[in-house]
Amino acid sequence: PSVAAAAAVAALALLGAGRWWAVQPPQAQATQVSPLEAQADALAASYRQALAAIPQDSVPAELAPALRELDASAGSIRSAIAQSPDAGFLLGQLRRTYALRLELTRQGLDAAGLPT
Numbered sequence: 001p002s003v004a005a006a007a008a009v010a011a012l013a014l015l016g017a018g019r020w021w022a023v024q025p026p027q028a029q030a031t032q033v034s035p036l037e038a039q040a041d042a043l044a045a046s047y048r049q050a051l052a053a054i055p056q057d058s059v060p061a062e063l064a065p066a067l068r069e070l071d072a073s074a075g076s077i078r079s080a081i082a083q084s085p086d087a088g089f090l091l092g093q094l095r096r097t098y099a100l101r102l103e104l105t106r107q108g109l110d111a112a113g114l115p116t
Contacts, residue, residue, distance in 0.1 A: 036090070
């Protein structure tokens with residue numbers, strides 16, 4: 001029984017290694033970016049630039065959960081864009097999410113009496 005079990009484990013290991021090798025994407029595919037992903041990247045860069053101009057350490061702590069949720073939503077939308085590069089409506093959702101994140105941050109700073 002132990003010899004048969006060892007043989008089965010070895011066979012499964014070889015099969016698993018073969019499957020791992022077969023599902024690896026070609027390097028050229030991994031570097032291709034869809035036009036929608038390129039637009040999302042440009043939007044994200046603009047968002048990061050706008051966010052960098054706002055003093056994040058001064059944002060009221062009670063806003064932190066909502067800001068984290070918006071950041072997580074933006075990440076989910078970016079993942080969805082990567083999986084469905086033809087779903088243009090996702091870019092609008094990403095734009096609205098980034099705008100809401102910036103607006104909420106600014107409102108929090110305004111409420112705290114800090115300049116934005």
